[in-house]
Amino acid sequence: MTKKTVLYIEDERQIGEWVVRNLEERGYDVVWLESGDEASQAAEQCDAAVLDIMLPGLDGFTVGKRLKRDRPSMPVMMLSARTAIDDKIEALKFADDYLTKPFHPDELAARIEVMLRRSAPAQPEVRKVGHLLVYEQQNRIEDADSGEEIALTGKQFYIFMYFLRHIGQILTKEQIYEAVWGEPYIDGDKTLMVHIRYLREKIEQDPGNPTIVETIRGIGYRVRG
Incomplete structure (x- = not known):
């Protein structure tokens, strides 16, 4: 896991040293x-912020709102010894979490x-088939070796996705076409065969000896997992 950096703002030195030590022991970098x-400038290198509400000068509410304005995707947690529900409601109008002092490390x-996990950008689901990387949700296929995107026509893409939904299965020409x-598939129709030939020309490293879309003689085709 990539090491994360936490912006921590606390004016009480004894509490600050204790929290920084605990977070660093757990693998975080801490900017205290x-x-x-200087919060806005410091936040540029941080993945999350933990702010005390009672601060000298600008209070934590003001600082937290500015951080969220500048970095909307960065999670912010507010800390306070005050237990008034109004403070918590005010904090949660912009912050991602609120923790009351004293707290356990x-x-x-x-x-x-939890905040970092929630804020992490969703990773596109990728499926590897031979030398291909298939991003189904994005309707995108890449060559894993070159990193280049492989452009398929609509029918070619639908055929390939149908194979992937039935990975490892031998599919008849009738099943695929329909x-x-x-x-209904008409016996002798060459449409599917032509589309698969063009599909192989785009996705196979050697279209003359296909390793992704296999021909099963007398039956149809198969894509192995």
Whole structure:
């Protein structure tokens, strides 16, 4: 896992040293400030922020709102010894979490981890088939060796996706044609065969000796997992 950096703003030195030590022992880098004056600049190198509400100068509410304005995707947690529900409601109008002092370091670390997990950008689901990387949700196929995108026509893509939905299965020409074209297959029709030939020319490293779309003589085709 990539090491994460936490911006921590706390003016009470004893508490600050304790929290920084605990977070660093858990593998985080910590940027510790004792006021919010330099928060926006410091936040540029950080993945999350943990702010005390009671700060000298700018209060934590103001600092937190500015951070969210500048970095909307960065998770922010507010800390406070105040237990008034109004403070919590005010904080949660912009912050991602609120923790009341005193707190256990395990709980603080767990809450930071949850915030980071929630804020992490979703990774596109990728499927590897031979030398191909298939991003099904994005309708995109790449050559894993070159990194180049492979452009398929609509029918070619639908045929290939049908193979992937039935990976490892031997599929008849009738099954494939009727699933992709949505109409009955007529015996002797060469349409599917032509489309698969062109598909192989785009996705196979050696179209004359295909290793992805296999021909099963007398039956149809198969894509192995």
